Amino acid sequence: MSNITVSLPDGSERELPAESTALDLAASIGSGLKKAAVAATVNGVDTDLTRTLHDGDTVSLITNDTDAGRHVLRHSxxxxLAQAVTQLYPGAKFSIGPAIENGFYYDFDLPDGQTFHEEDLARIEKQMKEIVKQNQPFIRSEHTMAEAKELFADQPYKVEIIERVESAGADELDAGEVSGDTISAYRNTDEFVDMCVGPHVPTTGRLQHFKLQKVAGAHWRGNESGKMLQRLYGTAWESKQALAEHLHQLEEAAKRDHRKLATELDLLSFPTELGGGLAVWHPKGAIIRKLMEDYSRLRHETGGYEFVYTPHLAKSGVFETSGHLQWYEDGMYPPMEMDNGTYYMKPMNCxxxxxxxxxxxxxxxxxxxxxFELGNxxxxxxxxxxxxxxxxxxFTQDDSHIxxxxxxLADEIAGLLDFVLSVLRAFGFEDFxxxxxxxxxxxxxxxxxIWDEATEALREALDRHGLDYAxxxxxxxxxxxxxxIDVRDAxxxxxxxxxxxxxxxLPERFELEYVGADNERHQPIMLHRALFGSIERFFGVLVEHYAGAFPTWLSPIQVRVLPVAEAHEDHANEVAERLAAAGARVDMVKADVGLGKRIRTAKMEKLxxxxxxGDDDVAADTVGVNVRVDMVGTNDDGTPADxxxxxxxxxxxxxRFQNEVADSTAAALSA
Known part of the structure; x- marks a missing residue:
């Protein structure tokens, strides 16, 4: 039997025996690649490593340390997970189980009113490890609609997906299960088969590094009136180290959760009486927000923007003209019928x-x-x-329409890129x-x-700045x-x-015009632009980025003065007054409890x-300065300073304090 020749991404060719698979190709290149490969792209289509190659194929191997490779690991x-659950909970029905960012989930309907609990995760994970240990192959098969309904006759959620595709031609690719008129399935053992487009790893033995994380509820197909299913979340990675690093990051993220820190630092809250998704800002949080808004106003004022204000609601005709009622109505609050028409709360300012x-x-x-408008x-x-x-x-957008x-057009977009990056850098972000x-x-x-022209203008601005982009x-x-523009946090x-x-x-839909130098009427082009995105979301990201330990210029309380004893309180008040006169946001806490406890409280507040x-300070007009740990420098030998x-x-x-704040402010304004 003659050999075949396949092409590789670098343009080289490789000769293989006929009937070779993508896995054979990986092995012919090297043992390391054979171990790392989890799938392949053949002639532009992602497929299993067990697929037989043909002469003339163009093949790219997908390794487990890439986004595409991790997607395969997680979906596999x-x-x-579904196989383990059906073994531990006979009669369990499973719906969809896609890979998601950094992990995967699967939704289940358990029999007899059974429910998952957090303590069940270890038992399910143990069963999954047993399946992995058995090194079961993922075997692909393809079926007609009728065959697939028979194959999954005991799985009503799978049958419903098949029937939706069959009756309406629905595209179920989001679930990773169905594509076109053919239903593909993967069997691990005679007792377990799942519907899926694939690809999957060759065997379960490739899935060594995973962790189940939590139990949640999820409505079937995201319909709030649909049946409530139980969702198990997990994560999977290519190595023990990658899994450990991810779990560590999750621990850090939990410590930095802005909802937790906002409560601990008394920044804001979400009273249930107001309804979901509505925040109230407490005085400390409001100080930071005001600093953000003041900074934004100053930058826009010096940047050639004109300030406007608009109402919180408008008649429906405005949103009919803009197209939002046609394309965005599901994201808008229900209409309000007034004596002179139908009104909507505005979902955007444009x-x-x-x-x-x-x-x-x-x-x-x-x-x-x-x-420019800070528009609600x-x-x-x-x-x-x-x-x-x-x-x-x-929420409030720092919204501009130009x-x-x-x-x-091209110069304005290029200038906007500079403006955006300078604002993000001012608040401590450097990785974009x-x-x-x-x-x-x-x-x-x-x-x-016009879409092509608009897209090309944005592309030209990115290219002019020499920026890499996806x-x-x-x-x-x-x-x-x-x-x-995405930022990477701490x-x-x-x-x-x-x-x-x-x-x-929108300029066309609203019939906007300007009179040109030729005295003819022309249509302007409109640029939509938000730097923070929204004040609220940006604030939440800032809280998590800094873990609540804001830089001095943003901190709601910059300095706290603590008298050692009651006898020192008058002088401590004088110190606080002098600091306030120098521009500091300062408070003084009386000596009602021990000094150590008050210092610990201040540290917990991340001041x-x-x-x-104390006595010597009163006499000498000095203070003892406790500096927040993350602000402490290093000694000449590199060790942390006291x-x-x-x-x-x-x-x-x-x-020193005034210089620090002045330098930070100057840096923010010139970033």
């Missing part, structure tokens, strides 16, 4: 900014026209998606990723030509493509914050500086 582990532009005739000399918006997020400040129903000519989101072919307004196909808003997590969108469509005043400084002249501390 989800299958093992349609009303268009009305401001349209209020009078505009000249090309006014462009770029940059309108309201979006009806589903209850199950709410997450503190990160997913909320009422009207430009075609000739100004960029994504260019393109048109969703099923959800857009306007012509292909393309997110079909992820744009319905009215235009966008650049999303423990390596990525957060999507800032957005720049190019929009040819930058705690000043202690976080307690004694006998520091108060005037010297005040000068």
């Amino acid at each position: 582990t989800a299958h093992v 349609p009303i900014h268009c009305l401001i532009y349209r209020s009078r005739q505009r000249s090309y000399r006014e462009l770029p026209l940059r309108l 918006v309201y979006r009806y997020e589903r209850a199950g998606t709410l997450h503190g400040l990160l997913r909320i129903r009422g 009207f430009v000519t075609r000739e100004q 990723t960029f994504n260019l989101s393109t048109k969703d072919p099923e959800k857009y307004v306007g012509s292909d030509e 393309i997110k196909e079909g992820d744009a808003a319905f009215y235009g493509p966008k650049i999303d 423990i390596g997590r990525s957060w999507q914050l800032s957005t720049i969108q190019a929009d040819f469509n 930058p500086y705690v000043l202690v005043v 976080d307690v400084e004694r006998d520091v002249p108060l005037d010297a501390f005040i000068e």
